[in-house]
Every structure is written in structure tokens, then in C-alpha cells.
Amino acid sequence: MATFITEECINCGACEPECPNTAIYAGGVEWELSGEKHPPISNDFYYIVPDKCTECVGHHEQEQCAAVCPVDCCVPDPNHPEAEEVLFARAVQLNPELAGLELSAATSRFRK
Template sequence: MSLKILETCINCDVCEPACPNKAITQGEEIYIIHPDLCTECVGHFDEPQCVVVCPVECIEPDPNHVESESMLLAKLAMIQEK
């Protein structure tokens, strides 16, 4: 499942560099996570690094992008091929 950043984001800039897939970018008002690049750090870390570093706990699973661990690993393989 991809993650999403909630409106409570304070734009502290710590999540973007923590993402190994470069799935996080600055949006118009808050940071956003691109679901086509987010693997919840599967294949990299035991837990999503953006969640670990977020000081306001504003990152949660995105119910619009439900994926199994095997799907996330397949997505990671596709990202790494690019």
C-alpha cells in the first residue's frame, strides 16, 4: 500500500531525503507521495523511513492504493530498472 501525507504536514523537509525511491516531492501546499514510486520502503528498510522521521506523524497508508508486499517488491524492481 502506498502512503499519503495528511494536511497536518508542517513542511519540515525531513521526509523527502529519507525516501529511497524519491517518491516524495513538495506539492503546492504540503509534501506529496507519488503512489507509483512509493513501496513503503519494502526492499530497503523494515519500516517506511518517512514515517520514522516525521515529527508530526502525518503520514499514513493510502486506502486508494492498496498493495501486497509482493506487489510492492515488483514495483521496486520496476523502479530500479529505470
């Protein structure tokens, strides 16, 4: 599942710099992919772009946004269930240097 941010977000900004995929944006800010800009998904709270979130697969053992969020409002989105291979394929698309990486407990929450 892609991670999403609930309305409990207090707009502290701690999560944004932790995302390895630049999938997190402040409310009201346009998001970007491959040089194309898109309208904000939320105008009020920080938000995560599902097309850019890999649940940190390929980078970390757990979701980094959830790890730093002081109010625990970065949670798995039940409306976006996704398998590890889908998330890793996205990670490689966003970060070509990850191609060929052997996933482990250190780089996938699915291996813990």
C-alpha cells in the same frame, strides 16, 4: 497500501531525503519518473507519488518517511491497498539492482 501525506504536514522537509525511491516531493514541485515530468499532486504540502512508493519494501523494515515525520502525517492510504509482491515488483522496477533480493524482516514491513 502506498503511504500518503495528510494535510497535517508542516512542510519541514525531513522525509524527502529519506525516501529510497525519490517518491516524495515538496508541494508545487513537478514529479519525475523515467525522465518524464508530471504536474504536482499537491501545491501546498509535501506529497508522495503512489507509483513510486513501495512502503520501503526492498529497502527498509519500515516506512522511512513515517519514521522521521515529526507530526506523524505519513500514513497508509486506505485507497491504495497493495500487496507485498506488488510493492517489491515496483521496487525492482525503480531499482533494478534489487532483482533477486530475498525479502526479510529487514527489507519488508510485511515480514516483521
